[in-house]
Amino acid sequence: PNRLNPFSTFKPPPCRGCSSYLMEPYIKCAECGPPPFFLCLQCFTRGFEYKKHQSDHTYEIMTSDFPVLDPSWTAQEEMALLEAVMDCGFGNWQDVANQMCTKTKEECEKHYMKHFINNPLFASTLLNLKQAEEAKTADTAIPFHSADDPPRPTFDSLLSRDMAGYMPARADFIEEFDNYAEWDLRDIDFVEDDSDILHALKMAVVDIYHSRLKERQRRKKRFARIVGPVEHDKFIESHALEFELRREIKRLQEYRTAGITNFCSARTYDHLKKTREEERLKRTMLSEVLQYIQDSSACQQWLRRQADIDSGLSPSVPMTSNSGRRSAPPLNLTGLPGTEKLNEKEKELCQMVRLVPGAYLEYKSALLNECNKQGGLRLAQARALIKIDVNKTRKIYDFLIREGYITKA
Numbered sequence: 001p002n003r004l005n006p007f008s009t010f011k012p013p014p015c016r017g018c019s020s021y022l023m024e025p026y027i028k029c030a031e032c033g034p035p036p037f038f039l040c041l042q043c044f045t046r047g048f049e050y051k052k053h054q055s056d057h058t059y060e061i062m063t064s065d066f067p068v069l070d071p072s073w074t075a076q077e078e079m080a081l082l083e084a085v086m087d088c089g090f091g092n093w094q095d096v097a098n099q100m101c102t103k104t105k106e107e108c109e110k111h112y113m114k115h116f117i118n119n120p121l122f123a124s125t126l127l128n129l130k131q132a133e134e135a136k137t138a139d140t141a142i143p144f145h146s147a148d149d150p151p152r153p154t155f156d157s158l159l160s161r162d163m164a165g166y167m168p169a170r171a172d173f174i175e176e177f178d179n180y181a182e183w184d185l186r187d188i189d190f191v192e193d194d195s196d197i198l199h200a201l202k203m204a205v206v207d208i209y210h211s212r213l214k215e216r217q218r219r220k221k222r223f224a225r226i227v228g229p230v231e232h233d234k235f236i237e238s239h240a241l242e243f244e245l246r247r248e249i250k251r252l253q254e255y256r257t258a259g260i261t262n263f264c265s266a267r268t269y270d271h272l273k274k275t276r277e278e279e280r281l282k283r284t285m286l287s288e289v290l291q292y293i294q295d296s297s298a299c300q301q302w303l304r305r306q307a308d309i310d311s312g313l314s315p316s317v318p319m320t321s322n323s324g325r326r327s328a329p330p331l332n333l334t335g336l337p338g339t340e341k342l343n344e345k346e347k348e349l350c351q352m353v354r355l356v357p358g359a360y361l362e363y364k365s366a367l368l369n370e371c372n373k374q375g376g377l378r379l380a381q382a383r384a385l386i387k388i389d390v391n392k393t394r395k396i397y398d399f400l401i402r403e404g405y406i407t408k409a
Contacts, residue, residue, distance in 0.1 A: 016050055017043030025063040029053055069115045077102060081112060177219050181212040333357060349399050353392050363396055367406055376409030
C-alpha cells in the first residue's frame with residue numbers, strides 16, 4: 001500500500017467509476033496517468049474499465065491508516081486533530097474531541113502538547129528556520145518603489161468586465177468579505193444609564209464585530225501567511241512575466257494571421273501599422289465635407305454649424321442631406337434608463353449621436369476621470385479610452401470641452 005503524506009492538503013478527485021467521494025482506503029492505477037486514475041473499492045472489486053484502463057493493471061492501495069508520531073494515533077487522526085484545532089481554536093479541547101469523535105478531550109490535549117508544542121525536534125527545526133530567515137533578510141531590506149499610478153484595464157474591455165468590482169487604485173474590491181458586518185453595530189449606542197447586562201451585551205456585539213474584521217483581514221492576506229517578502233516579489237514578478245508572454249504570443253498570432261513568416265516582414269508590418277494608426281488619428285473633417293459637397297443646401301448648413309462651434313455656441317441647425325448617405329434619424333430617448341440624469345444639451349447630444357444615456361454617462365465619467373488624472377485630455381487619448389466609432393467619440397469630446405466638463409491637454 002502507498003502511504004499518504006499525513007500533512008499534505010491533497011484532495012483526490014471523485015471515483016472514476018461511480019463519481020462518489022473517495023474514502024480511504026481507495027485504489028490508484030499504477031499504469032494510467034497523468035492525470036491519476038482513482039477508483040473506490042466497490043468499483044475496483046467489480047473490475048471497472050475505462051478507455052485505456054484495464055482491470056489487470058497494477059495498482060496501489062492509498063491509505064492513511066498508519067502511525068506517524070504515536071503508535072496509537074493514525075495519520076488520518078493526526079490530520080483530523082490539526083483540522084479540529086484550526087477550526088475550534090487552541091485550548092478548546094472538548095470541541096476538538098467532539099469534532100474528532102475517536103479521541104477524548106484529555107487524549108487530544110496530551111497528544112497535541114507532547115508532539116506539536118513541546119516536541120524538541122519541531123522546536124529546534126523551527127528555531128533553525130527562523131534564524132536562517134533572519135540571517136538572510138537582516139541586511140537586505142526590500143526597497144519599495146512607488147508607482148505613479150497603478151495599471152488599469154481599458155474602459156469597457158474584456159479584462160475590465162473580468163475585474164468587475166475591483167478598484168486597482170485602492171488594491172481592493174468594492175464589496176468586502178462579510179460585507180454587512182457593520183450592520184450589527186448601526187443601532188448600538190452606549191449611554192450612561194445602561195444596565196450591566198445591557199452594557200455587557202453591547203460589548204459582546206462589538207467583540208464579535210472585531211472578530212469578523214480580523215477574518216476579513218486574514219482573507220486579504222492569504223499569501224502573506226505562507227510566503228516571505230522575497231517569495232512574494234517573485235510571485236508578483238512571475239505574474240508580470242506571464243502578462244508579457246501572453247502579449248508576445250498575441251503579437252505572434254497576429255503576424256501569423258497576416259501571413260507573415262519572418263521577423264524582417266514583421267518589422268515592416270509594425271511600421272506600416274503604426275503609420276496607418278497615425279494617419280487615422282490625424283483624419284480631419286474631410287470625409288464629412290465630401291459627404292455633403294454635392295448638396296449645396298447641406299453644405300451651407302455644415303458651414304453654419306462649424307461657425308457656431310468655432311464661436312462657442314451649440315449647433316442650432318441639424319445636418320440633412322439630399323444626396324449620398326442619408327443621416328440617421330435622432331434617437332428617441334423615451335423610456336431609456338439614465339435619461340432623467342441628463343440635462344437638455346446632453347439629451348440633444350445623445351439624440352443626434354444616437355447614443356443611449358447609460359453608455360454616454362459611462363463614457364463621460366471615464367473621460368472626466370482621465371482628464372482630472374492627467375490635468376487635461378487630448379482627442380487621441382479620448383479615442384484610445386472609448387472604443388466606439390471615432391466620429392462619435394469626437395462629438396462627445398467636443399461637447400464636453402464646449403460645456404467645460406473637461407479641458408484640452
